[in-house]
Amino acid sequence: MxxxxxxxxxxxxxxxxxxxxxxxxxxxxxxxAGAAPAVAAPATDVSPKIISSPxxxxxxxxxxxxxxxxKLVVGMVGxxxxxxxxxxxxxxxxxxWMEMNTQIFNHGDYRRKRLGGRQPAEFFRPDNEEGMxxxxxxxxxxxxxxxxFLAGGGRVGILDATNSSRHRRGMVxxxxxxxxxxxxxxxxxxxxxxxxxxxITQIKAKLPEYSDMRIDQIREDFIQRIxxxxxxxxxxxxxxxxxxxxxxRIIDIGENIQLxxxxxxxxxxxxxxxxxxxxxxxxxxxxxxxxxxxxKSKRLGGDSGLSTAGIRYSVALKAFMQRExxxxxxxxxxxxxxxxxxxxxxxDVTSFKALDxxxxxxxxxxxxxxxxxxxxxxxxxxxxxxxYYRYPRGESYGDVVxxxxxxxxxxxxxxxxxxxxxxxxxxxxxxxxNTIPHDRLPKELPYLEVPLHTVLKVTPxxxxxxxxxxxLGPDAVNTHQPQSRPPSADK
Numbered sequence: 209m210x211x212x213x214x215x216x217x218x219x220x221x222x223x224x225x226x227x228x229x230x231x232x233x234x235x236x237x238x239x240x241a242g243a244a245p246a247v248a249a250p251a252t253d254v255s256p257k258i259i260s261s262p263x264x265x266x267x268x269x270x271x272x273x274x275x276x277x278x279k280l281v282v283g284m285v286g287x288x289x290x291x292x293x294x295x296x297x298x299x300x301x302x303x304x305w306m307e308m309n310t311q312i313f314n315h316g317d318y319r320r321k322r323l324g325g326r327q328p329a330e331f332f333r334p335d336n337e338e339g340m341x342x343x344x345x346x347x348x349x350x351x352x353x354x355x356x357f358l359a360g361g362g363r364v365g366i367l368d369a370t371n372s373s374r375h376r377r378g379m380v381x382x383x384x385x386x387x388x389x390x391x392x393x394x395x396x397x398x399x400x401x402x403x404x405x406x407x408i409t410q411i412k413a414k415l416p417e418y419s420d421m422r423i424d425q426i427r428e429d430f431i432q433r434i435x436x437x438x439x440x441x442x443x444x445x446x447x448x449x450x451x452x453x454x455x456x457r458i459i460d461i462g463e464n465i466q467l468x469x470x471x472x473x474x475x476x477x478x479x480x481x482x483x484x485x486x487x488x489x490x491x492x493x494x495x496x497x498x499x500x501x502x503x504k505s506k507r508l509g510g511d512s513g514l515s516t517a518g519i520r521y522s523v524a525l526k527a528f529m530q531r532e533x534x535x536x537x538x539x540x541x542x543x544x545x546x547x548x549x550x551x552x553x554x555x556d557v558t559s560f561k562a563l564d565x566x567x568x569x570x571x572x573x574x575x576x577x578x579x580x581x582x583x584x585x586x587x588x589x590x591x592x593x594x595x596y597y598r599y600p601r602g603e604s605y606g607d608v609v610x611x612x613x614x615x616x617x618x619x620x621x622x623x624x625x626x627x628x629x630x631x632x633x634x635x636x637x638x639x640x641x642n643t644i645p646h647d648r649l650p651k652e653l654p655y656l657e658v659p660l661h662t663v664l665k666v667t668p669x670x671x672x673x674x675x676x677x678x679x680l681g682p683d684a685v686n687t688h689q690p691q692s693r694p695p696s697a698d699k
Contacts, residue, residue, distance in 0.1 A: 268348050268351055268352045268355070268383055269351075269352045269355035269356060269359070269383070269387065271355075271356065271359045272359065272387075273355065273358050273359045273387045273388065273389060274359070276358075276387055276388035276389050277388060277390075278363070279358045279362070279363060279364070279365075279389045279390075280363070280364045280365075280389070280390055280391075280392060280474055280475070281354065281358075281364075281365050281366075281367060281380070281384050281389055281390070281391045281392070282296075282299065282364060282365070282366045282367065282391075282392050282393075282394060282478065283366075283367045283369075283371050283377065283380055283391055283392070283393045283394070284296055284366070284367065284368050284369060284370075284371060284393075284394055284395075284396065285370070285371045285372065285377070285393050285394065285395035285396070285443075285444060285455075286370060286372070286395055286396040286397060286398075287370065287372065287398075287434055287437050287438060287441055288370065288412075288430070288433060288434050288437060289398070289404050289407040289408055289411075289412060289430070289434065290396045290397065290398045290404070290407075291396050291398060291403075291407070291461055291487070292368060292369075292370075292394075292396045293314065293368055294461075294487070294670055295394065295396060295458070295461075295482060295485065296312050296314075296366045296368045297312070297671075297672070298481075298482075298485055298620075299366065299394075299478065299481065299482060300312050300364075300366055301640065301643045302481050302616075302640070303363070303364050303478075304643075304644075304645065304646040304649070305609065305616075305639065305640045305649070306609070306613060307606070307609075307646070307649070308363040308364055308474075308646075309361060309362045309363045309364070309646045309647075310362070310363060310364040310365070310366065310646065311354075311357050311362055311364075311365060311366070312366045312368050313350045313351075313353055313354045313357075313365060313366065313367055313368065314350075314368040314369070315343075315346060315347060315350055315367075315368065315369035315370075316368075316369075316415075318346040318349055318350050319342075319343070319346055320416060320417070322342075322346060323342070325415075325416035325417040325419070326417045327417060328429065329429050329430070329432035329433040329436065332433050332436040332437065333436050334436060334439055334440045347369065347376065347379075348379075350367065350369070351367065351379075351380060351383060354367060355383070355384070355387060355389070358389060364474075367380065370437055370441075371393070372437055372440060372441040372442065373440055373441075373442055374442050374449060374450060377393065377444075377450070377453075381453060390454070390471060390472070390475075391453065391454070392454045392455065392456070392470075392471075392475050392478065393444060393453060393454065393455035393456070394455070394456050394458065394478075394482065395443065395444050395455060395456070395457045395458065396458050396461075397443075397457060397458065397459045397460070398459075398460055398461075399459065399460055400460060403460070403487075404434075405427075407670075408426070408427055408430050408431070409423060409426075409427065410670065411670050411671075412426065412430050413426045413427075443457075444457060444468075446466075446468045446469075451469075452469065453468075453469065454468065454469045454470055454471050454475060455467075455468050455469070456468075456470070456478075456479055456482065458482060461485065461486055461487050462482075462483060462484075462485060462486050465483055467479065480617055481617055481620070484617050484618070484620040484621045485620055486620075486621070487670075488623060490622070490623040490624050490625070490667075490668065491532075491534060491624055491625075491665055491666065491667045492619065492622075492624075492625050492626075492627065492641075492665075492666040492667075492668075493529070493532075493625065493626040493627065493663055493664070493665055493666070494627050494629070494634050494637055494638060494658075494663070494664040494666065495525065495550075495626070495627070495628055495629075495634070495662065495663045495664070496628075496629065496630060496631055496634055496658060496659075496660055496661075496662075497514070497518065497544075497546040497547040497549070497550040497628060497629070497630065498514045498515070498517065498518025498519060498520070498521035498522050498525075498546065498549070498550045498660070498661065498684075499514065499515045499517045499518040499521065499660050499661065499684040499685060500512045500513065500514055500515060500518055500546040501513060501514070501515055502573075503515070503518075503660065503684070503685050503687055504685055505575070506575045506576070506577075506685070506687070507573050507574065507575055508568040508571055508572060508573065508574055508575070508576075509565055509566075509567065509568045509571075509572040509573065510572060510573050511544050511545055511546070512545075512546065513545055513546060513549060514546055514549045514550065517661075517682050517683065517684050518546070518549070518550070518684070519549070520682050521550065521660070521661045521680065521681075521682065521684070522549065522550045522551070522552060522553060523553070524661070524680040524681060524682070525550065525551075525553075525628075525663070525680060526553040526554065528663060528678065528680055529554075529626060532665075534624040535624065536623060536624055537554075537556070537624045537625070537626060538556050538558070538622060538623075538624070538625050538626070539551050539554045539555075539556060539557040539558070539625075539626045539627075539628065540557075540558055540559075540560060540563060540625065540626070540627045540628065540629075541557060541558070541559045541560070541563065541627075541628045541629070542559065542560065542561070542563035542564045542565070542628075542629050542630060542633070543559050543560065543561045543563075543564055544564055544565065544630075547559075547563070547628045547629060547630070550628050551626075551628045554626070560615060562611050562612055562614070562615045563612075563615065563627070563629045563630070563633055564630070564633070565629075565630035565631070565632055565633065566602070566603050566604075566605065566607075566608050566630070566632035566633070567599065567602040567603040568599045568602050568603075569598075569599035569600045569601035569602025569603070570599070570600045570601050570602070571583075571586075571599055571600075571602070572602075576689060586599075586600075591691075591692050593650075594654040594655075594691075595649070595650035595651070595653060595654050596650065605632060605635075605636065605650075605653060605654050606650075608632055608633060608636050609636050612633065612636055612637065616637070616640060619637075631658055631687060632654075634658040634664070635653055635654065635656040635658055636653065638656055638658065638664065638666075638675075639652070639653040639656060641666045641673050641675060642656075642675070643672060655690070655691050657688055658688075659679070659684075659686070659688065660684035660685065660686075660687065661679065661680050661681055661682065661683075661684045662677060662678065662679050662680065663677075663678040663680060664676070664677055664678075665677075665678065
């Protein structure tokens with residue numbers, strides 16, 4: 209597997225310097241990145257300073273946050289068009305997939321909701337007192353909502369904004385410390401003008417405020433907006449007043465990574481994931497193995513070989529990928545022979561035990577009908593809670609997600625990839641790319657349809673991903689078990 213280097217913390221972006229207006233640091237912050245979906249190493253002890261018995265009148269959020277030490281605020285930092293919202297969305301998808309209830313609070317959304325879609329670049333001038341006051345009010349509203357989300361059971365709140373001044377970051381840091389919640393900053397820096405231009409023309413141009421403008425007008429307006437932000441931008445500084453805060457600086461979406469004062473397992477997990485993200489164009493192809501001998505007899509698990517139809521599918525899959533003509537294709541399979549046989553015609557194939565099918569434990573080799581007849585309680589328990597139900601001496605869907613997590617992080621590092629796996633594993637991976645919300649994941653994931661002899665082509669985009677379905681044939685048995693309602697559910 210590829211390895212990501214962690215460059216020295218002393219590396220700096222020489223193009224970013226502390227800017228001052230009128231001799232004082234300007235507290236200018238407002239994210240214009242657009243809407244986002246409601247999407248361990250040894251730790252250094254730099255826990256936030258907890259202020260005992262704070263004055264309630266000075267709190268933005270006046271409730272209490274249960275189990276606050278386990279919660280986390282992730283604050284994005286950086287100029288507009290630097291990929292902050294892209295990183296925030298990817299992180300939210302990942303954490304929600306890992307059953308860590310996560311929500312994004314985007315300052316641009318608050319501005320559009322309160323003031324409407326169109327705000328000219330002049331609105332973002334650092335000497336526009338009225339605009340500054342409005343942006344500060346909306347920043348406080350977003351932070352209050354975020355803390356309310358954490359108090360209501362959320363695990364991670366992502367503050368998607370420029371947070372470009374020490375004053376604004378200090379406000380967030382202080383307010384979170386009063387409630388005992390840690391803050392981890394993620395600063396995104398881009399030194400490549402062509403990437404910034406692409407972001408403006410391909411993403412920012414689609415914002416509601418630009419719906420009636422020509423692309424040249426959009427570009428001129430947004431570049432002016434960036435200039436106003438840049439005049440007040442103070443990067444995070446490991447040697448200055450923010451030397452005790454935890455942060456990660458990402459330069460050019462992963463080409464250079466700097467870490468400072470990282471605290472705890474969750475921050476390390478976030479770092480490991482964000483270090484894997486890249487914006488390069490690619491496609492991930494998900495498919496199950498060809499029909500197996502066990503599939504034909506409707507038996508669970510096992511390590512049987514392919515049926516005649518399954519062998520024909522391996523040929524069809526090779527032909528399909530040749531037509532796709534993707535460069536530098538890598539192929540991943542499980543350690544079970546039916547996936548290895550399906551990928552036998554490919555080169556650059558790597559097998560991973562983490563991609564093995566969900567382990568049915570003592571029911572490996574059984575049929576669903578046999579389990580229903582001989583072990584009705586097992587059948588009913590699994591029907592009631594399929595995601596969390598663990599087979600005796602086997603696994604649950606939740607267990608499969610947990611063992612897939614390190615491989616998913618590695619998958620994000622890769623470019624063009626074909627994954628040949630199994631029904632439960634493909635469902636787990638597909639749920640990540642489908643960005644199923646946290647509260648619906650356990651209900652929907654176990655029932656996603658992933659037929660045999662079908663390829664799902666996943667193409668990541670700046671706003672999520674597109675998923676195309678290709679039925680290659682030949683005909684195969686249908687192994688999908690629709691959701692059923694056991695008798696006890698009506699009692």
